[in-house]
Amino acid sequence: MAATETLTAERILEATEExxxxxxxxxxxxxxxxxxxxxxxxxxxxHFRTKAALREAVTERWLSRTEVALAELTGAPGRPAPEKLHSWFATLFEAKRHKAGDDPELFATYSVLIDENSDVVDRHIDVLIDQVRSIVEEGSREAEFTAADPDATARALFHATARFHDPAYAPEWRRPAIEAEFESVVGLLLRGLRP
Structure with missing residues (x-):
C-alpha cells in the first residue's frame, strides 16, 4: 500500500478477502x-478490534452484495408481482451459484464463517425474507396474490426454495437438471399464490 493511501475499513476488508x-x-x-x-x-x-470482528465484517460485506442486487428487483416499479417474485428467486439462485462456482475458495470460507457468525447470517436471511414479504404484499394489493399473512407466506416461500440458495445444497447446483427443478418449484409456488 502506498504511504499516501489512507487505510480504510473497506480496503482492509478487500485485503482480508484476498x-x-x-x-x-x-x-x-x-x-x-x-x-x-x-x-x-x-x-x-x-479498524477491527478483534480477528472475529474482522471475519464478521467480511461475511457481512459478502452477503450484502446479494442483498443490494435483490433490493433493486424488489423496488422495481411496473412489473407484475408474480414476474418480480420469479426474478427475485432466479437472481438469488444465480448469485449463490456464481459465488460457489466463480469463487470457490471464498465460498468455502463463507461456509466456515457462517458457522462462526450466525447472527450475521440470521440478519441476512431476515433482510431477504423482508424483500420477499414486500413483493408478496405488493402482489396482494394488486390482487395478483392471495396471502392472508404476507410475513408467514414470505417465510414459507423462502424456506420452500432453500435447495436453490442454501449453501448446504451447493454441490447440487452443478447438476444438469437443476434449472428445470428450480422452475418446477417456483412455478408451483407461484400457482399456489394465485387468487
Whole structure:
C-alpha cells in the first residue's frame, strides 16, 4: 500500500478477502492482512478490534452484495408481482451459484464463517425474507396474490426454495437438471399464490 493511501475499513476488508482466498479461514491471520496492506497489524486492529470482528465484517460485506442486487428487483416499479417474485428467486439462485462456482475458495470460507457468525447470517436471511414479504404484499394489493399473512407466506416461500440458495445444497447446483427443478418449484409456488 502506498504511504499516501489512507487505510480504510473497506480496503482492509478487500485485503482480508484476498488473504482468506489464499490461506483459507483456518490459516489466515490479521498479520497476513496487514502484510498485504503494508501496515502493522495494530493498524488493522484500530479498524477491527478483534480477528472475529474482522471475519464478521467480511461475511457481512459478502452477503450484502446479494442483498443490494435483490433490493433493486424488489423496488422495481411496473412489473407484475408474480414476474418480480420469479426474478427475485432466479437472481438469488444465480448469485449463490456464481459465488460457489466463480469463487470457490471464498465460498468455502463463507461456509466456515457462517458457522462462526450466525447472527450475521440470521440478519441476512431476515433482510431477504423482508424483500420477499414486500413483493408478496405488493402482489396482494394488486390482487395478483392471495396471502392472508404476507410475513408467514414470505417465510414459507423462502424456506420452500432453500435447495436453490442454501449453501448446504451447493454441490447440487452443478447438476444438469437443476434449472428445470428450480422452475418446477417456483412455478408451483407461484400457482399456489394465485387468487
Amino acid at each position: 488473504v482468506l482466498r489464499r490461506y483459507g479461514p483456518a490459516k489466515a491471520t490479521v498479520v497476513d492482512v496487514a502484510r498485504v496492506l503494508g501496515v502493522s497489524h495494530g493498524s488493522v486492529y484500530r
